[in-house]
Amino acid sequence: MTAVFLIYGVSRKEPNIIHISVILLTLNILEYIIYGTQIIDWSNGSFESNVVRGVLLYGVQLIIALTSFGLFIFRVSISRAISDSKKIRPLEQDSFITWSFLYLCIIYILALVESLSYNLLNSTLFSFIYSNYEPLVYIGWSLISASLITTAICHEKDLKKQVSDT
Numbered sequence: 001m002t003a004v005f006l007i008y009g010v011s012r013k014e015p016n017i018i019h020i021s022v023i024l025l026t027l028n029i030l031e032y033i034i035y036g037t038q039i040i041d042w043s044n045g046s047f048e049s050n051v052v053r054g055v056l057l058y059g060v061q062l063i064i065a066l067t068s069f070g071l072f073i074f075r076v077s078i079s080r081a082i083s084d085s086k087k088i089r090p091l092e093q094d095s096f097i098t099w100s101f102l103y104l105c106i107i108y109i110l111a112l113v114e115s116l117s118y119n120l121l122n123s124t125l126f127s128f129i130y131s132n133y134e135p136l137v138y139i140g141w142s143l144i145s146a147s148l149i150t151t152a153i154c155h156e157k158d159l160k161k162q163v164s165d166t
Contacts, residue, residue, distance in 0.1 A: 051120060058108050069102055093151045096147045096150075104140040105161075
């Protein structure tokens with residue numbers, strides 16, 4: 001979906017959408033490379049400790065989410081450093097995407113804490129995140145996707161307004 005918005009941004013020559021899409025696409029590709037190509041291989045038994053496995057699993061996702069959070073806090077500054085376009089400006093959706101990544105960071109931290117409490121203390125008191133991990137992460141990514149869609153809709157409305165004003 002992010003690639004579709006990248007294509008949209010390129011076709012409309014909208015650097016804000018291009019930069020948001022490139023950041024998200026890069027982070028998604030990085031996560032895919034780490035997990036999809038099994039750079040961290042869970043299946044061969046190289047991680048005999050469930051503690052190490054949990055720290056790597058949730059820790060890597062937390063690092064990626066924290067990186068995303070930081071990138072979106074400074075997205076406008078980064079975009080201006082990369083491009084000299086006069087169209088680069090803060091969008092309302094920038095802060096929403098930033099908050100969505102903060103939400104994901106909280107989920108990853110809670111999952112890491114749950115994993116550690118289960119594996120180190122044999123505590124099953126905290127299992128809400130573990131039991132609902134995928135839906136909770138999907139909520140975060142759905143919010144980010146909704147922000148992209150909203151960004152495109154707002155851009156189209158701005159274009160139509162510019163045409164009607166002339």
